[in-house]
Amino acid sequence: MKRIFILNILIFFCLASYGQSPKELWTEANNNYSKANYEDALAGFKKIEESGYVSSALYYNMGNTYFKLKQIGKSILYYERALKLDPSDKDALNNLQLAREFTLDRIEEIPDFILNTWIKSINYSFSSDVWGYIALVLLAGVALFLLLFKYGPTLRVRKSSFFASMIFLLFFCISIYFSWSQKHVYNLKDTAIIMKPVSTIKSSPDNSGNTLFILHEGTKVSLLDEIGQWKKIELADGRQGWVSSLDIEVI
Amino acid sequence: MEVNLSKRIMLLLGALLMSIAVCAQAAFTVDVPKVVGLDENFRLVFTATGEPSNFNPPEFKDFDVLAGPSTSTMNSTQIINGKRTDSYQVSYTYILQPKSTGTFSIPAASVTIGGRVYHTNPVSIEVVKGEGSSTSTPSGNAAAPSGTSISSDDIFMKMSVSKGRVVKGETLVATLKLYTKVPIAGFENVKFPSFNGFWSQEIDTPSNIEFTRESVNGKIYNAAVLRRYLLIPQQTGNLIIDQSEMTCLVQVKVSSGVSRSIFDDFFDSYQVVKKRVKAPSLQVNVSPLPSGAPASFAGGVGDFKMSVKLTKDSVNANEAVSLIVSISGSGNLNLIDAPKVEFPADFEVYDTKVSDNASGQGGVKNSGTKVFEYPVIPRGAGVFEIGPVEFSYYDISTQKYKTLNSGKLILRVGQAVEGTDSSVASLPMGINKQSVKSIGNDVRYIRTGVSGFTRANHFFFGSFLFFVFLILIVTAYFAMDKFLSKRIERNRDIAGVKNRRALKVARARLNAAESLMKQNLYSAFFEELHRAILGYCSDKLNLSMAELSRENIAESLEAKFVSKGHIDELISLIDTCEYARFAPDQDKPEMSSNYKRAIKLISELEV
Numbered sequence: 001m002k003r004i005f006i007l008n009i010l011i012f013f014c015l016a017s018y019g020q021s022p023k024e025l026w027t028e029a030n031n032n033y034s035k036a037n038y039e040d041a042l043a044g045f046k047k048i049e050e051s052g053y054v055s056s057a058l059y060y061n062m063g064n065t066y067f068k069l070k071q072i073g074k075s076i077l078y079y080e081r082a083l084k085l086d087p088s089d090k091d092a093l094n095n096l097q098l099a100r101e102f103t104l105d106r107i108e109e110i111p112d113f114i115l116n117t118w119i120k121s122i123n124y125s126f127s128s129d130v131w132g133y134i135a136l137v138l139l140a141g142v143a144l145f146l147l148l149f150k151y152g153p154t155l156r157v158r159k160s161s162f163f164a165s166m167i168f169l170l171f172f173c174i175s176i177y178f179s180w181s182q183k184h185v186y187n188l189k190d191t192a193i194i195m196k197p198v199s200t201i202k203s204s205p206d207n208s209g210n211t212l213f214i215l216h217e218g219t220k221v222s223l224l225d226e227i228g229q230w231k232k233i234e235l236a237d238g239r240q241g242w243v244s245s246l247d248i249e250v251i
Numbered sequence: 252m253e254v255n256l257s258k259r260i261m262l263l264l265g266a267l268l269m270s271i272a273v274c275a276q277a278a279f280t281v282d283v284p285k286v287v288g289l290d291e292n293f294r295l296v297f298t299a300t301g302e303p304s305n306f307n308p309p310e311f312k313d314f315d316v317l318a319g320p321s322t323s324t325m326n327s328t329q330i331i332n333g334k335r336t337d338s339y340q341v342s343y344t345y346i347l348q349p350k351s352t353g354t355f356s357i358p359a360a361s362v363t364i365g366g367r368v369y370h371t372n373p374v375s376i377e378v379v380k381g382e383g384s385s386t387s388t389p390s391g392n393a394a395a396p397s398g399t400s401i402s403s404d405d406i407f408m409k410m411s412v413s414k415g416r417v418v419k420g421e422t423l424v425a426t427l428k429l430y431t432k433v434p435i436a437g438f439e440n441v442k443f444p445s446f447n448g449f450w451s452q453e454i455d456t457p458s459n460i461e462f463t464r465e466s467v468n469g470k471i472y473n474a475a476v477l478r479r480y481l482l483i484p485q486q487t488g489n490l491i492i493d494q495s496e497m498t499c500l501v502q503v504k505v506s507s508g509v510s511r512s513i514f515d516d517f518f519d520s521y522q523v524v525k526k527r528v529k530a531p532s533l534q535v536n537v538s539p540l541p542s543g544a545p546a547s548f549a550g551g552v553g554d555f556k557m558s559v560k561l562t563k564d565s566v567n568a569n570e571a572v573s574l575i576v577s578i579s580g581s582g583n584l585n586l587i588d589a590p591k592v593e594f595p596a597d598f599e600v601y602d603t604k605v606s607d608n609a610s611g612q613g614g615v616k617n618s619g620t621k622v623f624e625y626p627v628i629p630r631g632a633g634v635f636e637i638g639p640v641e642f643s644y645y646d647i648s649t650q651k652y653k654t655l656n657s658g659k660l661i662l663r664v665g666q667a668v669e670g671t672d673s674s675v676a677s678l679p680m681g682i683n684k685q686s687v688k689s690i691g692n693d694v695r696y697i698r699t700g701v702s703g704f705t706r707a708n709h710f711f712f713g714s715f716l717f718f719v720f721l722i723l724i725v726t727a728y729f730a731m732d733k734f735l736s737k738r739i740e741r742n743r744d745i746a747g748v749k750n751r752r753a754l755k756v757a758r759a760r761l762n763a764a765e766s767l768m769k770q771n772l773y774s775a776f777f778e779e780l781h782r783a784i785l786g787y788c789s790d791k792l793n794l795s796m797a798e799l800s801r802e803n804i805a806e807s808l809e810a811k812f813v814s815k816g817h818i819d820e821l822i823s824l825i826d827t828c829e830y831a832r833f834a835p836d837q838d839k840p841e842m843s844s845n846y847k848r849a850i851k852l853i854s855e856l857e858v
Contacts, residue, residue: 006338022702022704048704052707053707055702055704128712132710136717143724147735
């Protein structure tokens with residue numbers, strides 16, 4: 001046990017001496033962006049991403065950098081990724097809409113139900129982890145109030161602690177749901193962005209299939225199925241087809 | 252007398268004319284055919300406009316002077332629409348004959364007109380071995396071959412371009428020329444080429460065709476420019492100027508007969524023969540402009556200069572002012588787009604006015620000035636910076652893009668004068684507020700603050716730790732629950748035991764009293780009850796029977812924190828017992844109720 005601990009410390013120091021910390025990379029890349037050295041900034045952001053760190057701010061900044069480099073497809077991809085981590089991110093939403101102006105395909109997206117938007121904005125005001133901790137605290141509260149309900153000294157205390165425990169239970173369920181849904185949405189790999197300037201959508205998962213329609217860079221599609229190098233996609237208007245997985249990038 | 256008068260008038264007129272001539276534009280030119288045959292004599296004419304003096308002829312090294320100089324004077328007055336133009340010309344004519352073939356130059360001649368010395372340009376003359384049988388006047392007297400056959404050697408058309416290799420946007424001049432040795436009466440079915448891939452403009456369309464002599468492959472032709480075009484290629488690659496065609500009406504002399512005399516020429520009849528001539532098609536190689544064009548490149552190719560100015564340096568708000576950008580130079584001036592000018596956002600910018608005054612030497616209008624006028628109305632007061640205006644063009648001579656920068660222009664805008672903009676001034680307050688306009692679009696700025704990094708694919712929810720905590724809380728609950736319930740159970744048991752014991756003690760104490768009650772022995776029952784209560788008190792309070800007074804009992808019970816109610820009940824019970832023992836028969840206290848009182852009291856005291 002001790003050995004493993006020492007080994008861990010050693011590995012940590014090796015990593016620390018090998019490359020800059022993500023915080024340093026982050027500040028450096030941001031500085032490069034503000035000086036309009038977009039290529040350097042992008043390289044910095046990519047390094048952070050490769051080192052295994054993510055955050056909606058990172059994806060948002062990458063989207064901005066790609067936008068400045070006029071790579072609209074990539075910038076849409078990263079805005080979508082930022083929104084996947086935090087769908088209530090107003091800046092990313094705004095920039096995504098702006099970037100979409102530059103794409104060729106016009107596909108109407110149905111706006112979310114307002115209640116849904118509210119719930120989402122509450123959900124994503126904390127991260128999945130924070131919701132997890134909140135749920136545990138609430139569960140502890142439920143347990144406490146149940147005990148108080150059972151063994152309270154007077155009837156009034158018992159009555160009110162029963163109500164309190166029920167409310168805590170409700171909030172516990174909600175926070176568990178939020179924590180779960182964030183994780184679920186994150187792990188869902190069901191949408192993708194077209195990356196090629198012109199990408200043909202075939203009727204079958206091979207090159208010999210009929211061309212059904214053509215999509216352009218930056219269009220969002222949902223993924224339905226996969227066969228080898230081909231992915232079955234669906235557009236927002238319901239049309240389906242097969243596209244080479246090289247043409248798309250999963251959000 | 253009359254002669255004298257006329258002489259005087261003549262003199263007067265002459266003096267008048269002379270003065271006018273001096274005033275008129277003085278010039279000194281030379282006129283000579285470009286090409287002559289070796290055995291041909293030709294005329295060389297120096298023409299001086301104005302009153303010349305001191306004519307200084309050049310030296311004719313390579314030519315024999317056959318005659319000259321012969322001087323002739325011309326005097327003309329024109330009145331057109333009341334405007335009078337006088338001209339006075341003196342020409343000096345030489346008749347020369349070349350000595351040998353080759354290209355020779357005649358050096359400059361000089362003359363003094365009105366005190367200034369004028370020089371002619373040196374001219375070069377090509378001497379060929381051609382059959383320059385006829386002299387002067389090209390169109391009529393060119394040697395017409397006898398017979399009706401006209402070879403393509405006698406008459407042909409040629410299209411030539413000033414440059415064969417150009418870059419896209421570079422101007423070039425295409426010239427369509429007719430070369431002939433035979434007299435021409437006219438043209439028919441003229442088909443001029445279409446210039447596919449070029450922006451073209453006819454720059455020289457002479458109304459009457461003038462022939463000049465030129466040598467082609469050592470032969471003298473009368474050449475005439477039919478059309479000249481200014482071309483600006485709009486595509487890259489090999490662009491083809493297709494062929495042009497026309498039918499020439501050629502006059503052919505028909506020999507009248509056998510006898511050839513000096514008069515035959517007069518009686519020879521001429522026949523008009525139609526001859527189709529074609530100018531072969533031509534290729535122009537257009538290479539694309541190199542990459543790396545600056546952002547302000549507006550398609551200009553050539554050599555340009557730019558000047559930028561404001562019509563006024565300071566204006567009041569709501570007054571119009573114009574920014575004038577004039578681009579001058581040579582190149583494809585016609586195709587230059589208006590340079591983009593950044594005006595402050597508060598300015599109202601109107602459509603750009605473009606005026607073009609292309610001019611150029613020799614009718615080639617590829618140079619000149621293009622003026623862009625940007626009318627603007629500043630809506631708010633302040634000192635504004637306009638520009639800088641940038642204009643980029645591709646410089647052909649250095650083969651590089653060049654950017655001209657005007658620098659920043661400062662416009663001072665004063666407060667709006669009342670009534671300058673009546674539509675605004677007459678409106679009530681608050682109406683002329685404007686909504687905030689979006690000027691440009693850009694992505695919102697990046698996040699620079701907290702990065703909020705987390706490990707990718709790492710979630711607390713569903714992790715081992717999460718479940719450990721969850722189970723921990725649940726087990727803690729159950730453990731706590733069990734612990735609490737056990738404790739309560741135990742507490743409840745202690746109370747029960749005590750109650751049972753207390754009741755037992757009370758029952759034991761009152762056992763005898765109960766049996767007496769059942770036997771209905773009234774005084775014995777109360778005696779026994781009294782004794783039992785006092786016994787209980789002595790046991791409970793550790794008091795001897797002697798010490799058992801009511802005060803002592805109450806005091807001791809109080810010290811044991813027994814409630815006042817119980818103490819009073821106990822005292823009243825003792826009182827009742829004592830009263831019953833000595834009371835008369837009529838009002839006896841009830842036995843069973845007092846028994847119950849005692850049982851209750853003792854068990855309560857015991858608990």
